[in-house]
Amino acid sequence: MARPVRAMHFAASRRYVAVLLAAVVVLVVVGAYLSGVGRGRGYLLMATTTSTRDTGLLPYLLPKFTGDTGIEVRYVAVGTGQALDAGRRGDVDFVMVHAPGLEDQFMADGQGRCRNLIMYNRFVIVGPAGDPAGITRSISGADGFLRIYQNASLFESRADNSGTHNKELGLWAAAGLDPVSFGPWYEKTNQGMGNTLTIANEKAAYTLSDDGTWYARESTLPYLRLLFSRDEDVLRNQYSVIPVEPNLHPGVLFNEAVAFAQWLVSPRGQGLIGAFTVGGHMIFTPNGVQAC
Numbered sequence: 001m002a003r004p005v006r007a008m009h010f011a012a013s014r015r016y017v018a019v020l021l022a023a024v025v026v027l028v029v030v031g032a033y034l035s036g037v038g039r040g041r042g043y044l045l046m047a048t049t050t051s052t053r054d055t056g057l058l059p060y061l062l063p064k065f066t067g068d069t070g071i072e073v074r075y076v077a078v079g080t081g082q083a084l085d086a087g088r089r090g091d092v093d094f095v096m097v098h099a100p101g102l103e104d105q106f107m108a109d110g111q112g113r114c115r116n117l118i119m120y121n122r123f124v125i126v127g128p129a130g131d132p133a134g135i136t137r138s139i140s141g142a143d144g145f146l147r148i149y150q151n152a153s154l155f156e157s158r159a160d161n162s163g164t165h166n167k168e169l170g171l172w173a174a175a176g177l178d179p180v181s182f183g184p185w186y187e188k189t190n191q192g193m194g195n196t197l198t199i200a201n202e203k204a205a206y207t208l209s210d211d212g213t214w215y216a217r218e219s220t221l222p223y224l225r226l227l228f229s230r231d232e233d234v235l236r237n238q239y240s241v242i243p244v245e246p247n248l249h250p251g252v253l254f255n256e257a258v259a260f261a262q263w264l265v266s267p268r269g270q271g272l273i274g275a276f277t278v279g280g281h282m283i284f285t286p287n288g289v290q291a292c
Contacts, residue, residue, distance in 0.1 A: 011019070014230060017049065017106070023079075023170070027214050028043040028069060028259050029242075031154070032046075033174075035285060038179055039254075041253070042072065043071070043072035043073065043074050043095070044071060044072065044073045044093050044253055044256050044257060045074055045075070045076075045082035045091075045092045045093050045253075046074070046075040046076075046081060046092055046093065046094055046095065046096060046260075047072075047075070047076050047078060047082070047084075047086040047087060047091070047092040047095045047096075048075050048076075048077055048078075048096040048097070048259075049077065049078070049079065049080055049083065049096065049097060049098055049162065049163060049192050049193075049215075050077045050078065050079070050192030050194060050240075051098070051164070051192075051193050051210050051212060051213045052077065052096060052239070053075075053077040054077075054192065054193055054194035054213045054216060054217065055212040055215075055278065055283050055284075056278060056283075057212075057273075057276055057283065057284065058075060058077075058215055060272075060276055061117075061269075061272060061273070061276070062075075064272055065260060065263055065269075066269065068263065069199075069259060069263065071256050071259065071260065072239055073260065076286070077164065077192065078093070078160075078192075079102075079158070079160040079161050079162030079163070079164075079192070080097040080098055080099040080102055080161070080162050080163040080166070081099070081102060081160070081161030081162060081165075081166075082132045082160070082162075083095045084097060084102055084103070084106050084111075084163065084195050087106065087111055087242070087244045088106070088111050090248065090249030090251060092201065092244065092246060092252075092288075093243065093252045093253045093254070093256065093257040094241060094242060094243040094244055094252075094257040094260065094261065095112075095241070095242050095264045096118070096239065096240070096241045096242075097102055097105070097163065097239070097240060097242070098163035098164075098169075098210075098237055098238060098239045098240070099162070099163035099166045100240075101166065102161075102163075102166065102238055103115060103242065106242065107146050107242070110208045110245055110248065111244065111245055111248065112242035112243065112244060112245055113242075113243050113244070113245045113246065113258075114242070114243060114258075114291045114292035115240050115241070115242045115291055115292070116240060116241050116242075116261045116262075116263050116264060116288065116289060116290055116292050117238060117239075117240050117265075117286040117287060117288060117289040117291075118239045118240060118241055118265065118273070118287075118288055119239050119273050119285060119286050119287060119288070119289070120236055120238045120239060120284065120285055120287055121211050121212045121237050121283065121284050121285065122210070122211045122229060122231075122235050122236065122237055123140075123164070123167050123208055123209070123210055123211070123235040123236075123237050124208075124210070124211045124214060124226055124228060124229045124251065125141065125144045125145075125206060125207075125208060125209075125227050125229075126197070126200065126206070126207060126208055126209050126214055126221075126224050126225065126226050126227060127200070127205065127206035127207070127225065127226035127227050128204040128205070128206070128224065128225070129155070129223065129224070129225050130204075131225070131227055132147045132153055133147040133150075133151040133206065134147055134151075134155040134193035135147060135148070135206070136227050136228065138228050138257070140170050140175035140230070140232060141174075141228065141230070141232055141234060142171050142175040142223070142234075142236050143175070144171075144227075144228045144261075145171045145172055145174075145175045145177070146175040146176075146177070147255050148206050149172075149175065149177055149182070151207055152185045153184065153185060153205075153206055154185050154187065154203055154204070154205035155185060155186050155187065155198055155205055155206045155207065156187050156188075156189050156200045156203070156205045156206070156207040157179070157187065157188050157189065157207070158188075158189055158190070158193070158207075159188035159189065159190050159192060159217065160190055160191070160192070162209060163237070164193060164208060164209070165168050165238075167208065167235075168208045170179070170234070171208070171234070174234070177258050183250070187203075187205070189256060193209060193210065193213045194213060194217055195255060196209075197209060197213065197214070197217050197221055198217075198220075198221070200221075200224060201220075201221040201222070201223050202223075204223050204224075205230030206227075210237050211226075211229060211281075211283075212284060212291055214226060215278050215281040215283060216279075216283065218279070219279070222266075225235070238287075239284070241261045241264055241292075242258070242261075243257035243261055243292060244257065244260050247264060258292050261292040262290065262292060264288065265289065265290045266288075269286075269288070270286040270288045271286075273286040274286045
């Protein structure tokens with residue numbers, strides 16, 4: 001009986017080694033993909049916000065850029081803070097983001113070579129159809145947030161250091177409030193915009209959204225309504241593209257990243273952005289300014 005036992009043990013050992021080697025290979029491949037290791041990479045890698053994905057803009061726009069230039073673009077969609085961190089590590093060739101304050105620091109730190117303004121949309125407050133906090137009677141975004149606080153209405157915060165989360169914190173501050181002191185009515189999703197809207201819909205809660213993602217997802221959110229949308233300067237949601245500084249991160253595909261940044265603000269890119277609609281709504285307003 002001893003021989004079969006030894007044979008089985010040897011076979012199991014071989015299977016274990018094979019699985020271990022396969023796992024190592026997977027980790028190496030994933031690491032190379034995220035860090036851009038190896039200049040044989042034949043595509044641009046971008047870190048961008050969830051709203052550019054969730055609105056459908058990127059699936060619409062990127063194939064057209066590839067068709068015009070032959071340059072493929074792949075991306076990871078995260079909050080702006082995480083996107084800028086990926087740029088700081090040199091894990092991506094460029095970032096497309098929407099938090100001007102965080103971008104200013106990124107540029108001041110020398111992490112970005114240049115920054116092109118691309119487009120904007122608006123931040124809006126959405127919430128339950130019954131509107132228990134009376135958001136529709138608000139005179140400003142900050143007033144709307146104050147009403148949510150005074151009513152202790154359930155609110156879903158992205159809490160992910162995204163551009164939307166940073167804008168939310170700014171609106172609380174404008175209302176003279178600090179979320180650190182909030183009670184259980186203030187919930188943190190740690191999710192992107194699309195998922196946060198889904199959670200708010202399921203819980204009949206308020207949240208802050210960009211209007212583009214709202215319009216793209218509205219038909220799937222039966223328990224939410226767009227309650228506050230105004231042309232306030234503070235609610236303008238500006239998007240920019242920033243190629244990563246090649247002197248700090250020599251492995252990035254800088255020339256190709258600049259080509260994409262320039263294409264976005266060209267008449268071709270701006271026209272495509274302006275023509276992108278969902279349900280009859282123009283999702284982004286082009287306002288390209290070329291600095292790259």
